[in-house]
Amino acid sequence: MGYQIVDIPERHFLVNEVTIKDHHTSTWKPITDAAFSYLKQFADEAGVALKNETKLYPDDPSDVSLAEVRFWPGYRLADNADIRAIKSKIASTQVRPTSDLAKVDFKVVTLPKQKGAIAFHDAKVDSDGDGKSWGALWAALEGDQDWAMNSQQHLVYSMVRDGDRPEVGYDIVIPVIPKQ
Numbered sequence: 001m002g003y004q005i006v007d008i009p010e011r012h013f014l015v016n017e018v019t020i021k022d023h024h025t026s027t028w029k030p031i032t033d034a035a036f037s038y039l040k041q042f043a044d045e046a047g048v049a050l051k052n053e054t055k056l057y058p059d060d061p062s063d064v065s066l067a068e069v070r071f072w073p074g075y076r077l078a079d080n081a082d083i084r085a086i087k088s089k090i091a092s093t094q095v096r097p098t099s100d101l102a103k104v105d106f107k108v109v110t111l112p113k114q115k116g117a118i119a120f121h122d123a124k125v126d127s128d129g130d131g132k133s134w135g136a137l138w139a140a141l142e143g144d145q146d147w148a149m150n151s152q153q154h155l156v157y158s159m160v161r162d163g164d165r166p167e168v169g170y171d172i173v174i175p176v177i178p179k180q
Contacts, residue, residue, distance in 0.1 A: 003119040003137055005147055005176060010113045012081055013054055014039060015074030017105040021067070028071070034102035035073040038095050042106060043075070046089040050075035053170075056109065056157040062134075072109065076159060083108055114153060117141055117176050121158065122169045137172055150175040 016035040020028060036053070043050050054076055059069035077086070090106045097104055119137045134156075141149055153175045160170045 003117045003140055005115060006118055008111075008114050008116045008118075008173065008175075009079070011111050012077040012079075012083060013056060013072070013074045013109045013111070014043070014048065014050065014077055014086065015054075015056060015072035015107055015109050016102065017107060018071050018073065018102045020061070020069050020071050031102050032071075032073050034097075034099055038097065038102065038104050039073070039075060039106070042090075042093055042095045042104075045094065046086070048086055048089065049078055049081070051078060052076040052159045052161070054157055054159040056155060058155055074109070077108070083110075111155065112153070114150070114175050115147075115177065117144075117147065117149075117174045119172045120161075120169055121172055134172060137174060141174065141176065144179075146179055147176040148179045150177045152177075 016039050018031055018035050020031065032055070040050070042048070052075065054074050056072035056074060057069075058072060059066060061069050061071070063069075077083075087108055090108070093104070093106065095104050095106075117137060117140075119140075138149070141147060156172075156174045158170045158172050
């Protein structure tokens, strides 16, 4: 899999934390769709501008030892977003779940400036049902002579490119550090 090592600026995300139980056999899509729906409702009501659709993974969904994983569907916020105002609006949100698929647990997540391995996942060409895109990037990084996954900042994510929609494709981002 082709990938690039790039400098990634500090980024802020508005996310809705969900927990996926039995994550190896359950279907993620309805849960993800509900979580995104609540975020859009909140953004509309609070006047928060959303940018790129993003899926952040604070827990490793490929870890078979975990009974459940946290998953953060969300959106990148503008670089100049008023984070304090957004957090205040989260505290007073009137958005309530309409189903038991996903809860309303909004938060702002800030990722520091860092190096990252980025690969484009083309939704029209690549199969994502079994995680081949992520697996291919991890395998490629394992063979990299100069870079390794940053275990201190292990939060990986996928993000739709500016102007694209999820069905077009998205970037897969893994934080990296130089190998010792």
